[in-house]
Amino acid sequence: xxxxxSRLKIVLDILTAISEESGKVSKILLHANLSYDRLMKYLNxxxxxxxxxxxxxxxxxxxxxxxxxEELRRAEKLxxxxxxxx
Amino acid sequence: xNESYIRHKYAIEELEPKDMSIKPVLFFGYDIVMSFVSALVxxxxxxxxxxxxxxxxxxxxxxxxxxxxxxxxxxxxxxxxSYAAIASRTPHFFGVGYLAYFISTAIGYALILGSYIIDRVxxxxxxxxxxxxxxxGSLPESILLILIGVVMIQSMINLLMDRSLNKLxxxxxxxxxxxxxxxxxxxALAFASLLVIGQILRFIGxxxxxxxxxxxxxxx
Numbered sequence: 001x002x003x004x005x006s007r008l009k010i011v012l013d014i015l016t017a018i019s020e021e022s023g024k025v026s027k028i029l030l031h032a033n034l035s036y037d038r039l040m041k042y043l044n045x046x047x048x049x050x051x052x053x054x055x056x057x058x059x060x061x062x063x064x065x066x067x068x069x070e071e072l073r074r075a076e077k078l079x080x081x082x083x084x085x086x
Numbered sequence: 087x088n089e090s091y092i093r094h095k096y097a098i099e100e101l102e103p104k105d106m107s108i109k110p111v112l113f114f115g116y117d118i119v120m121s122f123v124s125a126l127v128x129x130x131x132x133x134x135x136x137x138x139x140x141x142x143x144x145x146x147x148x149x150x151x152x153x154x155x156x157x158x159x160x161x162x163x164x165x166x167x168s169y170a171a172i173a174s175r176t177p178h179f180f181g182v183g184y185l186a187y188f189i190s191t192a193i194g195y196a197l198i199l200g201s202y203i204i205d206r207v208x209x210x211x212x213x214x215x216x217x218x219x220x221x222x223g224s225l226p227e228s229i230l231l232i233l234i235g236v237v238m239i240q241s242m243i244n245l246l247m248d249r250s251l252n253k254l255x256x257x258x259x260x261x262x263x264x265x266x267x268x269x270x271x272x273x274a275l276a277f278a279s280l281l282v283i284g285q286i287l288r289f290i291g292x293x294x295x296x297x298x299x300x301x302x303x304x305x306x
Contacts, residue, residue: 068141071137074134075137075141075142079144080250082241083241083253083256
C-alpha cells in the first residue's frame, strides 16, 4: 500500500520539482508522482496564488513561491522533528 | 565591589534556608540568567511553530506555539520575579514567581502534549490543507513531571520509529527537561543540591531546542 501523501506534501513536492528540476510538465510529473489531471489542477491553483508562473510551457517559481517553499520546508522539518504528520 | 552586588549578596544570606545541607550559593544568580535564556529559546521555538502554523494551518502547530509561549512566560516570570525579590529584598516575590512559573509551565506542557493529541486524534487535520529554589514544591513539580514525561515518551517513540538528528535533539531536549523536573521534585524533599543540577539540565534542554531551531532555519 502506498503511503498517504497530504495535500501539503504534494504541494511541497511540486514546488521542489519546479525549483530543482526544469519546469517542464513531464519532469514535474515524474518528480511529484501525480496523474496529469491532478498535476494540472495543482499547477493552476499555484498559478492563481502567484507562487509559480508559466512561460513558453515551462513553469518556474516566483519570488513569493521561493519564500513559500522555504517556509514549507521549515514547517516540514519542524513537523518531522516533533513527530507530527505533514 | 559595586552596590548591587553587595545588596544581592546580603539578600541571599537573609533568604537562604537554614536547613539546606548543601548551599549552592555560587549558583545564585546564574539560575535567573539560565531561566531567562531558556525563556527566550522557548519564545523562538514558539515563533517557528507560529510560522509553520501560518503556512500549514495545522492545529498541532498552533498548540505547540501556545505551549512554548506559556512555558516561556513561566520561565520569564520566574526569572524576573526572582531578580525582583533579590533587588528589592522582598522574599514574597519568590512565591509569586514560582506560582506564576508553575501555572504557566503546567499549561504550556499540557498544550505541548495537546499538540500530539491533536496530531494523532484529529486525522482530518493532515488531509487538507532562581534563588531560594528550595521553595520549589514537590507536588507541583510532580504534576509537571507527569505532563512532560508523557511528552518525552512521545518524542522518544517518534525517534525510535524514524531516526534523525532533529528528532534526537527534540527527544534529548524533552528528556533533559523531564530530568530537571525530577531533580526539582526530589530536592524539595531531600537533596537541595539537586536543584542546581535541575536548573542546568533544564537549561541544556532549552539549548538543544536552540540548536534544533538553528538547524531548521538553515534548512529553509
